[in-house]
Amino acid sequence: MFVVFCTVPKGKGKEIAEKLLDEGLCACINISQVISIFRWKGKIEEENEELLIIKTAEKNYKKLEKRIKTIHPYELPEIIAFKIEKGFKKYIDWVEK
Numbered sequence: 001m002f003v004v005f006c007t008v009p010k011g012k013g014k015e016i017a018e019k020l021l022d023e024g025l026c027a028c029i030n031i032s033q034v035i036s037i038f039r040w041k042g043k044i045e046e047e048n049e050e051l052l053i054i055k056t057a058e059k060n061y062k063k064l065e066k067r068i069k070t071i072h073p074y075e076l077p078e079i080i081a082f083k084i085e086k087g088f089k090k091y092i093d094w095v096e097k
Contacts, residue, residue, distance in 0.1 A: 001084040001095045002061050004054040006068055006077060007036055013050035019071055025064040026056040027095040057096045058083070 004026075008016055010033070017029040030053040037046045056064050065079055084092065 001087070001092045002056050002058055002081045003084060004052075004056060004061070004064065004082075005080045006052040006054060006072070007034065007049045008052060008077075009073060010048045010050055012073065013052055016068075016071060017052060017054075020054065020064065020067065023067065025060050025067055026054045027097075028055045029053065055095045059096075 006016075013031040017031060020026050021029065032051045032053065034049050034051045035046065036049045037044065039045070054064070061081060065081075068077060068079055
């Protein structure tokens, strides 16, 4: 099981989440409001964004990443995956199915 973090513009999280879920690329997505401060093209930027916390099966990760890149509006989207080592087995089994 992987947990994937992906920031998106404010107001786009639900749309992107629904596409990923409809296409069977993940089991669950949480959407949280965040303020991102980052350096981009030599300047410090600040944006109100939404953080997608995506739970997916390991077998789906490559397809998920590819799909995010095709529907994401940013030139360089944040796509960071964490492999889950431990957790509630029934939940992990559900995500993997």
